[in-house]
């Protein structure tokens with residue numbers, strides 16, 4: 001090996017690239033997309049507007065935003081043959097596994113690879129991905145419920161369509177509650193990008209071999225599925241429900257989380273970068289109170305979450321490790337209040353994160369990043385002589 005190879009498990013201290021998309025400061029709890037603060041964007045912008053910003057680098061003018069929404073509408077029809085693929089899954093299949101498979105299958109129906117140098121082609125690939133991913137994401141839920149698969153309604157907005165695609169039944173029109181649409185819009189914005197997290201690094205790694213955009217996004221969906229990453233929002237709700245069933249004793253579960261012999265982790269707590277409050281968690285916690293109050297939803301789970309948070313923030317074990325609530329701690333409580341089923345929570349994360357995956361893939365290819373191929377330190381056997389099977 002020429003030179004010394006330093007091993008950095010989980011890349012805790014390694015930078016993989018230079019990027020202009022997202023700025024994070026873990027100490028100060030700062031998050032910005034293309035220089036705009038997440039607080040401003042969550043408050044004043046809409047998800048497609050922020051998606052345009054994250055992907056193309058600038059906030060769109062009115063005409064650019066209208067054009068973007070109309071261009072996405074050109075690609076919201078998913079090839080009918082994709083239904084044969086989804087029909088192959090059992091109803092019990094986890095939606096993230098179905099979503100990853102369907103996303104990869106989009107390549108079969110859109111085989112032309114994307115030439116990132118060609119602005120027009122790249123723009124069309126962005127609109128195609130934003131349009132089709134939203135539809136197939138909701139198909140995973142419809143399939144699990146045995147409902148017919150819905151089509152995007154080009155007369156309605158992107159986030160409103162999400163609710164229709166999920167919940168409209170042939171028995172009558174579905175009217176999404178504007179409170180729900182605006183809460184979801186904000187949640188999607190808060191998930192849009194997060195620099196080189198596990199799933200985004202996966203999208204970059206797969207794309208670095210010049211695999212296609214759909215194949216790279218499909219890999220990102222699989223990485224996000226893990227309970228240590230996006231899957232945490234589902235794990236948080238399951239944990240809170242377990243605590244609620246067990247009498248709501250936060251202290252008991254905190255000591256389980258601190259016991260090294262106990263595999264129990266306080267899901268929704270801790271972060272590789274934030275050693276302070278995750279700014280998204282702060283906004284989502286406030287939104288949880290507002291949405292539940294507006295919808296008139298009383299959820300004991302929210303009270304348990306707050307009790308757990310207060311106890312953990314005062315606890316030496318968590319304080320000494322700078323463990324704070326992260327984006328996944330409160331998001332599930334809102335999703336639940338909006339009627340989203342628990343096993344769809346990570347699909348919600350994927351829908352929000354899609355523009356970030358696209359933006360980072362585009363930047364990696366535009367910057368002509370080399371194929372990702374780390375080295376290792378070999379610690380296996382030295383040379384051994386082969387032995388015939390009769391001598392083993």
Ligand code: SDX
Nearest residue numbers: 194197228229230232257265266267268269270271272321
């Ligand atoms: C996301 O990277 C991103 O940006 C991700 C994300 C994004 O937007 O893309 O922000 C989204 O994935 C948020 C994180 C969701 N995951 C969870 O909530 C799962 C629970 N959290 C942990 O598994 C953990 O905190 C991670 C995975 C988030 C971070 O893991 P690290 O950085 O590898 O930290 P670690 O596991 O080495 O923990 C450091 C210490 C350890 O104790 P010691 O060995 O030092 O004694 O803190 C402890 C850990 O045991 N610890 C926890 C804990 N998280 C860390 N102990 C109890 N409960 C926890 N949740």
